[in-house]
Amino acid sequence: MPLNPALGAVGENAFLALWGERLRRHPAQVNALHESDAELVPLPGTDRLLAVTTDTVAEEIALGFYRDAETVGWVAVAASLSDLAAVGAEPVGLLTAVTLPRETARAFAEGLARGLDAAARAAGTYILGGDTNLADAPSVTTTAIGTVEAWEKLTRVGCVAGDVVYASGRLGAGALPVMRAIGLPVAGEFRPTPRLREARLLAGRASACMDTSDGLVATLDQLARLNGVGFDVTAPLADITVPAARAACRAAGLDPLLALAQPHGEFELVFTMRAERAEAFERYAGENGFAPVRLGVATALVAGGGALRFTGDGAVRVLDGARIRNLQDETGGDLRRYAAALTALLAGSGAPISPPPRAPAAAAPR
């Protein structure tokens, strides 16, 4: 299947397409490549779908985002469970394939086990088993297995212009480990919460859903490319960003949009809802103790208009999602170069909001 050119503009999508071309697809698989956070396939003899997803945490360790093995374990579990959440699935359990650093295998394993178990416990699920290996560089691959009623499944596809776009919580917590890794003073440990409970309230209701494992901007950009829409984030950044990330940006003199544009995400869900259902959904969510964060609206694409715009802070900032997402490759894994390049890109994005067209002057009273 040829790759949608909008998807192919992002290096990562183009590379992943290689797998899609070379690996035969399961004939009953529900999702196409790129179209969901977890793989969905009918579960023989039931009305449910099996939802499965696998993720490796390795580059994040090498880049110094996590200070200890316990954080690595927590994030590895949260990342996989977040993918289950994004398809609306309930977890059956997890598997973990662990590559321990040769020199400190036992100590690393102890911390890892604490983090894996704590994150599984917090989500009400279990590590079913795994595999242990030794190598020079540590890495953890976690697989989550879940199930979802076929009619309730969520995918990344189905959003249309006019849909309201939400996040399951405030965004930007994923920026904190990155800021610490480049030497900025950041307190606290990274303990993201996969939004499994909230996902159950979205299942069968949201028009599209994807987690922010790569940060908000990459998530919106991917949803835009998959659905042929744009997104206007109309909420002020202060209303949608976690205070700690905003404070860290302010203290470092950084553009607060950086916290949402960098690619280390926080595992919130970004989802869309038909405009006519938005009010009822917000009420239903509220009754169930869930306060979604309204980001803005999906828009029709206009030639030259820009697919991704932030308009909540007195300027129209148009972001080039492909440029931003390809920056990592271009800066070859050097974090400081990456941060500088992203800052420069964002600095070029601002344009003051042009005043609204004047209403025709009312006929002056005589």
Next chain:
Amino acid sequence: MPLNPALGAVGENAFLALWGERLRRHPAQVNALHESDAELVPLPGTDRLLAVTTDTVAEEIALGFYRDAETVGWVAVAASLSDLAAVGAEPVGLLTAVTLPRETARAFAEGLARGLDAAARAAGTYILGGDTNLADAPSVTTTAIGTVEAWEKLTRVGCVAGDVVYASGRLGAGALPVMRAIGLPVAGEFRPTPRLREARLLAGRASACMDTSDGLVATLDQLARLNGVGFDVTAPLADITVPAARAACRAAGLDPLLALAQPHGEFELVFTMRAERAEAFERYAGENGFAPVRLGVATALVAGGGALRFTGDGAVRVLDGARIRNLQDETGGDLRRYAAALTALLAGSGAPISPPPRAPAAAAPR
């Protein structure tokens, strides 16, 4: 749960026990730690069990066992499907988390995809999805997902003294890549076949089952420790070893038992069957085109008797399974040192079969 001391004598078991102590177990999980090749957990709303297993291929690549990325992909899929076979499960599909070498990512991915797809295709199943990462050293973690009727599941536990022990095919093909890696002339590519079809004939019939992913000796040793039995391999080595492995040993002047004692396996199944059912099973297997290889018999443990004996070639060779399995740690990943140490251990194992006690002399005819 304290570790069975027989299991704990093997360093790998002792290390894995760490996970068992620190990770809460799923309350409905069918298998305990060590007791099956795949994790088994009830599938909500069905009479079936979910069978899941994850395996990383990394050390084997670092040790030079596989000459190309295609072989890596094939083995990664075969290893995980073999674990499904060993519990009697039918595959739903596979996930693969791939860490590509930074410098040659695209070429490696191309070869890998060919191998992954070919092995999945040969087994009639599919790669459902995965995750792609970059690092200095390549590795592939493959997860297989399958299902099995609860009453048909196979585990490593259930064998008793007197059971007949079989392999699903001749053994020792796993030794060939190792022999090539230490410089011996070995032809052909390593393309092990997971025994999914044969497993369906064993499901609900075998008393215990485990795959030879770590070679025959480690497999029999683990089954012995888990079940509190010993094993006498009464078949001549020539009858149970693949001809190529036997020929390679002969050409290199090596003990032919080395091909079955080294730890890189061939993904056959080793299984046991109650003695009174053995004949009927062999007939049933034969009618279905499956010719199991009879290895010998499970024995009661006798103090000082040795749990693992090879008696088919004119001598009783008693192997110390724990010593053999711990050799890898002791030789620190150096293949030539390992091969020399294993050769020395095997050389000490032989004892000529003592002549059978003389029958009382018949009364001489007068």
